[in-house]
Amino acid sequence: MNEENPQSEYSQQIAREKWEPAEGMRPLPWLNTILLGAMLMWGAFYITISPTGVESSYGDRRTLSTLGAPNSSATAAAKQVDGKQIYIGNCAACHQATGLGLAGVFPPLVNSEWVVESPVVLTNILLHGIQGQIKVKGMSYQGVMPAWNSLSDAEIAAVMSYIRSDWGNKAAPITEDDVKKQRELTKARTEPYKNEEEIKSGT
Ligand code: HEC
Numbered sequence: 001m002n003e004e005n006p007q008s009e010y011s012q013q014i015a016r017e018k019w020e021p022a023e024g025m026r027p028l029p030w031l032n033t034i035l036l037g038a039m040l041m042w043g044a045f046y047i048t049i050s051p052t053g054v055e056s057s058y059g060d061r062r063t064l065s066t067l068g069a070p071n072s073s074a075t076a077a078a079k080q081v082d083g084k085q086i087y088i089g090n091c092a093a094c095h096q097a098t099g100l101g102l103a104g105v106f107p108p109l110v111n112s113e114w115v116v117e118s119p120v121v122l123t124n125i126l127l128h129g130i131q132g133q134i135k136v137k138g139m140s141y142q143g144v145m146p147a148w149n150s151l152s153d154a155e156i157a158a159v160m161s162y163i164r165s166d167w168g169n170k171a172a173p174i175t176e177d178d179v180k181k182q183r184e185l186t187k188a189r190t191e192p193y194k195n196e197e198e199i200k201s202g203t
Contacts, residue, residue, distance in 0.1 A: 081154045083162025090148065091159065099167045105143060107136035109163050116164060116171040120202060123174065123182040126156050129192035130199065147192060153179040 088097065094106040101108040109115045114136060115122060129147035133140060148156060154176045161173035186203055193199045 081152075081158040083158035083160070084166070086151070086155050086159040087162050090151070091163075094145075099163065099169075104139070104141075107134070107139070107141045107143075109169075110167045111169065112136050114199075116169050119160070119172075119174045119178060120182060121199060122160055122164075123156065123179055124186055124202065125193070125199060126151075126160065127179075127183055127186060128189050130194075131192040132194035132198075134196055134199070145192070149183070153177075153183065 095101050095109050096106070099109040114125060114134075125145070126148045128149070130143075130145040133142050135141070148159075151159070156179045157174050157176045160179075163169065164171035164173065189203060
């Protein structure tokens, strides 16, 4: 070892080091290649045989009725609009998600004669609103219910069918066509109903 030359000792230290591992090229085992190829071919085959453009087949062949869409006898258009969503978005603030309303302020929809009896009267209430006195399940209310005529026929049909069939209510759904007809019949009305007689008059 040359003690006068520290550099020599240093290079000897370097010489003792192992080589840095280097990245090389190794071919993929042929078995893997075959497996990959087979999977690709199966994938392409599966995509080819799978039906496409079929609206009700969500990949696993479930249909709308399997998913339990409510009001299956309502029109197709009304079925596409989700009545519960419309209810939560527009009505639940006052009538509550439970449909029970707020005692003395917002009347209940659960078991309400206005909800489960005449479809025509219910449609009119939604189309024109109420501003005055109304009795619901024996209790008097004196509030303001805005008109919902900015909602489409299908949306009004869906929300009515929803409130007629949830919370134990069991009335038949109302179709988009029914709403359309009623909107046309009562188009002369520009103000909300002021009392029960007006609501029941059907105009
Ligand atoms: C701003 C609060 C408010 C909203 C939002 C509202 N309502 Fe009402 N609704 C009332 C009030 C208040 C009355 C009672 C009117 C009165 O006292 O003159 C009423 C009455 C009713 C009635 C008749 C009485 C009954 O309880 O059966 C129905 C049916 C009804 N609403 C359905 C709806 C539906 C469906 C929606 C959503 C599209 C809705 N309401 C949104 C406040 C509201």
